[in-house]
Amino acid sequence: MHKLEALPALRPSASVRPLKDDKLRAPSPLTRIVLSGLVLGYLGLVLLGPLSALLVEIAEIGFGVALSKLVDTTALLALKNSILLLLITMVVNGVVGALGGIVLVRHRFPGRALVSALCDLPLAVSPVMIGLSFLLLIGKGGVLSPLLEAINIKLVFTFWGLVLGTLFVTLPYSIREVSYVLEELGTDEEEAATTLGASPWQTFWKVTLPNIRIALGYGVLMAMARSLGEFGAVLVLGGSISGQTQTATTFIHDSIEERNLDAAYGMSLLLAVFSSGLLFILERLKKRQAKTQKRAHGPSKQTA
């Protein structure tokens, strides 16, 4: 360790960013160019290229023209549905993420591994299967349909079907993020607080919650972005009934089918702006999370 302390290049609580000027560690410019080029090329091929192609198409029509097509009852109702789903996602996943993360990480109970697996499942499952499963359950002739009919509740092809589908696909995000952070943090701080006499509620509110705040926000934002983009599940469960169960995404689909490309592009543009906004906030949170972690745990980290 002495050797390292003697070196002028070391600064104990430096940011993780490598020292640019240090000749000892600066990557050769060639490597830098090649690697950066590879990455940008890949991103261009897979994502940026297609995205630009779409933007160029929209630009040809005119951004203003495309957006003006959305000033139409059907479009606005579809947008309203998407926004409502967004808000419901935010609230439900906020609560479930925080509580669920705690339950999964800190409680021990039979079936914990199964519940954890269930949380990951929505990520790997096709929206078609989601639709099918729910239809088999609550659709006409489904397992629960006698019960539902008895209490006169209809879920499929209504807004609540959309809610079910959206909550399903957004389940993993906030729970995962909170779980990661809780696993890393351990229970030291809570134990300290309890030893010092804090009640469980105080501990939760003043110690746990602030610690998971950023991860929770991060997870909830991802869930919200996901809910905006969901298509397959809401199509199958909602039926895209104009004015009732159409969402922004199924509106895009229907508009393409109706050859109303302007409206389709307009709505795509709007969704893109919305989700870019969400992602921007996400980026800021990422930075804050990195900073908090540095502060909380100091520079000494895992050894390889």
Place this chain on the structure above:
Amino acid sequence: MRAIPRALLPLFFVPFLLLSTACQKSSDSSRASEGASTNGKATLVLGAYSVPREAYGKHIIPAFRAKWEKEKGQKLEVSESYMASGAQARAIVGGFEADVASLSLDPDIQKIQDAGLISHDWRKQPHDGIVTQSVVVIGVRKGNPKGISDWADLAKPGVSVLTPNVKTSGGAMWNVLAVYGAILRSEPSEGAEARAEELLAKILANVKIMDSSGRESFLNFERGVGDAIITYENEILVLPEAKRPDIVVPKSTLLIENPVARVDAYTKKHNSEEIAQGFIDFLFSPEAQKAFASQGLRPVDEAVFSEVRSKFAPVENLFTVRDLGGWDHLKKTVFADGGVYDKALAKGRSAGKGS
């Protein structure tokens, strides 16, 4: 106590928003189930296949709404859903509460009837419950560069053909039956079945994309995919002339008949029987039939058809599903698992591999 981040403040408004939405939605649905009787507002839910979108959306529904308002003094709200015919049928069976089902082919309405949702004999309506017609044609690029003149030309190597997936699209079934039926009915009648299957196999080998609906298939063709598309005549006619691909009408082709029916289970629930029947009656009226014609669909009303006859190409040998033995027979022989279609598809694949 650490201040709650300002970003969370909007959360407090959300419960109120949700509550008001929930109240509104439940009053909406109860209004729907009470039907025409309350609030002076009537509702009608239409579940249709994708092809007549424009006809319904731009012409017929606004006209019917105006008519209803004038005659009954009630505002009419119409909800429309357009999907591939089979998907729509499944949705209605699965719980989508459409008052009126307007689908591409008889078997799809039959599905709804088999589920117990239609209790009257819908085939006893005027024109056997068929509200529009069309014919199966071949769409080609302007100038017909590949020289397609009949079904057999679609089997030529190097011709890329579009037709949708029979599992999800009513249109695909019409297309398959048009090809199959044309050869079946051709001379000599001996060995016609084998020839029909053979041609179908060769054509299917030339299909590279199977979209889930006729409309999606056609949209792809418009985007420049494929050399020829097997489609309904009206899909082409609905486009402005400048944008239309050229139409090739085969010598022998199938008459497409699109049925419509009231879905009793839901009209009873919504108390909308009168509106639904009124709507269906309106579909057979000259006004609606003219609207269908303007969108390229062949009207069933003879008077209207003679007016617009010039729009539609005559067909030498027009046959119907009945001429081929009826839907039940065809479902068993052609479209069942391992039936003619599956065999042709498999044959086409292996032929494609060998070449």
Place this chain on the structure above:
Amino acid sequence: MKPVGFALLPGPGELWVRRGIVSYIGLLVLVPFSVLVFVAFQDGLGAFWERITSDVALSAVGLTLWTGLLVGVLNAFFGTLTAWVLFRYPLPLKPLVSAVVDLPLSIPTLVAGVMLSILYGPASLLGQKFSALGIDIIFAKPGIILALLLVTLPFVVRAVEPVLEEVDPAEEEAAVVLGASPWRAFRTVYFPAIYPAVISGSLRSLGRAMGEFGSIVIVAGNIPQETLTAPVYIFGEIESGHPATAASVGSLLLFIALALHGIARIAEKRVGGRHAQA
């Protein structure tokens, strides 16, 4: 061991919270899938086996699996590379690039398919150039791969980034001081730290790729035994009134997804192990 739940409401409250959470997850996820599996096996094991081993089903599942695996591997490589470049090279537009990486999360899969068709479709400039060379992109397997790469882009990058940030720079400096080349330094310092994250990220992207539907339906062509993937096949079976077949193949995919989750969990445990040691 007493549940370490003092983070929640006092006493019995904790238990109820747990019950609430477990019920929510159970009702939302477990119940519908149980119904799916039930319907799949309703007619017995033999019928299930027959349905999943039909020619079309087998090829669809096979196609889904190998394209998913390929995409997983590609993501492992390019995802790590991207995370490394973002971490290491202060590109001027870094926040933008970083946000772009997260974009696939919120793009409707339908729009992703449309985007790809516009750029690489047969009607486009690029598409035609490639067709001239005899390569079909859209409506052929390359199109499927591209669509899958697009929607799974963030997974490995997001998994690896935080791990890179956590590695103590002092270790790398030590390695370099002791004479290691940059590549060797990477190999011995960073690589062991990130490879569990790479694996778990790749597995996640494989899972996601296996379930992808919206974009595939547009770019793939959907020809049985050629370009028909499992989710599109399941959709077709639902539409044509064969829910039992759809449920059977769906259950198969479900079991595979569960197995993948198990493997991912094991990989994650290894990261946790490191933390415990430090």
